[in-house]
Amino acid sequence: MLSDESKARIERLFLHYPDKRSVLIPALFIAQEQFGYISDEAVRSVAQFLELSWNEVWAVASFYSMFFKRPVGRHVITVCMNISCMICGAKKIAEHLKAKLGINFGQTTSDGKFTLLEVECLASCGTAPVLQVNLRYHENLTPEKVDSILEELEEWKNGRLED
Numbered sequence: 701m702l703s704d705e706s707k708a709r710i711e712r713l714f715l716h717y718p719d720k721r722s723v724l725i726p727a728l729f730i731a732q733e734q735f736g737y738i739s740d741e742a743v744r745s746v747a748q749f750l751e752l753s754w755n756e757v758w759a760v761a762s763f764y765s766m767f768f769k770r771p772v773g774r775h776v777i778t779v780c781m782n783i784s785c786m787i788c789g790a791k792k793i794a795e796h797l798k799a800k801l802g803i804n805f806g807q808t809t810s811d812g813k814f815t816l817l818e819v820e821c822l823a824s825c826g827t828a829p830v831l832q833v834n835l836r837y838h839e840n841l842t843p844e845k846v847d848s849i850l851e852e853l854e855e856w857k858n859g860r861l862e863d
């Protein structure tokens with residue numbers, strides 16, 4: 701069930717959108733913050749609150765890679781593995797990350813700090829290779845840049861997904 705705080709945040713969005721259906725994507729972000737991922741309960745709660753069907757909500761949630769379908773760690777690192785990034789060294793970046801974190805794509809570190817995912821094009825092909833940490837982009841990556849990103853995250857105490 702959506703919390704009172706989540707409902708209030710979604711209701712505030714109604715002021716900026718023409719109808720409830722249009723609020724679906726930001727409402728899913730709010731639900732993801734509350735539930736940690738887009739669980740079945742999150743889909744049902746958002747559908748009920750926006751007066752949409754479960755299928756309508758799931759169709760959108762399942763399309764976008766920024767909505768997690770399983771529990772994730774505090775920091776979600778999403779690596780683009782599509783053509784421009786591959787040409788510019790994404791495989792090396794991915795292998796470096798896997799070695800540093802000791803996990804493969806689709807896995808979370810045992811301390812729950814990091815989840816590593818792969819994605820098909822982050823729409824920043826001109827600055828390949830690219831990865832995303834939560835919602836923040838990191839571009840023109842090198843293994844050294846990846847190291848400093850990870851060091852920064854290790855020191856970061858507040859793990860809210862939108863930061």
Ligand code: FES
Pocket residue numbers: 780781782783784785786821822823824825826828829830
């Ligand atoms: S191919 Fe990586 S951002 Fe498009």
